[in-house]
Amino acid sequence: MTTRIQKRNRRRILDAALEVFSAQGFRGATLDQIAVEAGLSKPNLLYYFDSKESIHAALLGALLATWIDPLKAIDPAGDPRAEIMSYMRHKLQMAGEFPRESRLFANEILQGAPRMSGFISTDLKALVEDRVRVIQGWVAAGRLAPIDPYHLIFSIWALTQHYADFDAQIRLLRDGADPLDGAEAFLEMLFERLLTPVPVTQADG
Amino acid sequence: MTTRIQKRNRRRILDAALEVFSAQGFRGATLDQIAVEAGLSKPNLLYYFDSKESIHAALLGALLATWIDPLKAIDPAGDPRAEIMSYMRHKLQMAGEFPRESRLFANEILQGAPRMSGFISTDLKALVEDRVRVIQGWVAAGRLAPIDPYHLIFSIWALTQHYADFDAQIRLLRDGADPLDGAEAFLEMLFERLLTPVPVTQADG
DNA sequence: AATGAACTTGACTGAATGGTCAGGCCTGCT
DNA sequence: AGCAGGCCTGACCATTCAGTCAAGTTCATT
CATH class of the missing domain: 1.10.10.60 (Homeodomain-like)
Structure with missing residues (x-):
């Protein structure tokens, strides 16, 4: 005990x-x-x-669950655009609340994921593949404009985690201002437009 | 000699x-x-x-120039959307050709930029501020839909460098496929839509 | 071929660092 | 209060690692 x-x-x-x-x-x-x-x-x-290694392992272990939860929360029965926007918002919020966890993860991946490749190539892979299928289903059903599901997911990861992982750079470039200033509005607009099919204009035809 | x-x-x-x-x-x-x-x-x-430190310094030094060149190449006199798309394409190409350099840079920033804060807060900052003004100029002149220039630049960095920095993760998730497969088409579409003003629809009003 | 400078290395040093251990100190329970 | 187990630490060890050095080898030049 x-x-x-x-x-x-x-x-x-x-x-x-x-x-x-x-x-x-x-x-x-x-x-x-x-x-x-x-x-x-x-x-x-x-x-x-037991060791330095085991402290690190404990941290990564605790991280994994929190890390994939938002992805699990995507509801196949929900409105496609709303679900994706909500996922993006959730990830951005995590970048703001848990930047250290994000950087721990980034460090791990940068070094080739030596202590996480197992988790990534099994649990995370299965979950991502499932979510990819959900998005493909939405597209097939005409509920979402055609889009590459993998790159959609990667783009959400890239854009949200960037604010935590590159925090130091952004702060130096913006006189120490909170890196997340204006980020939500920007990403909101970005993904809103990405997920909105562009009407065909005469100029293009 | x-x-x-x-x-x-x-x-x-x-x-x-x-x-x-x-x-x-x-x-x-x-x-x-x-x-x-x-x-x-x-x-x-x-x-x-002289030392381990000086080898590292030599690498970073060589990196800096190549790293900011594409940003310099943005032409204020060119077509706004074409210039930004071209910058994005250039950065993506660099992620594919020089992933090691990208990861070297990422490592440095992740650790709080201890050996690069000088460069970032002077040279890079000045250049970014200049480009921010260029983009603001385009918006003011009505040549580009309103957008936050800082976040636009950050989003290009985040999305392109992600493919180099998180290479290990993407490979594990996609059965070792080249992470850049489909990336160009996706980013092309993403930024095309981001930079295209959305027509006002009746449904919104 | 001779010569001096440039290049190379085995063997070493001192500091940093992960980890051990014998023994001492608390804390909660009776 | 007494005591058994959990908690804590100074001193230590083995290894790793950046950096040194004296002595050798190779190279360009004449």
């Missing part, structure tokens, strides 16, 4: 580790940094977790 | 270092890895470069 102290310290460690891993990557992070950030001694860290 | 051998070995080292740094990040990369990849001994690496 887990005691009160265990709960508190595990939480502290994971929070500190998220801070450090997301900012430095796995190899760049050190147990000493995490220990300082957590306000614990290094041996005490290793009392609660 | 630089000899034939110097030229060859410096090139080998930088190429090997790009391979390793882009895949492992600065701290994750080791001089031994780079030495093996370059087919040289570690002390020999340090005969050509």
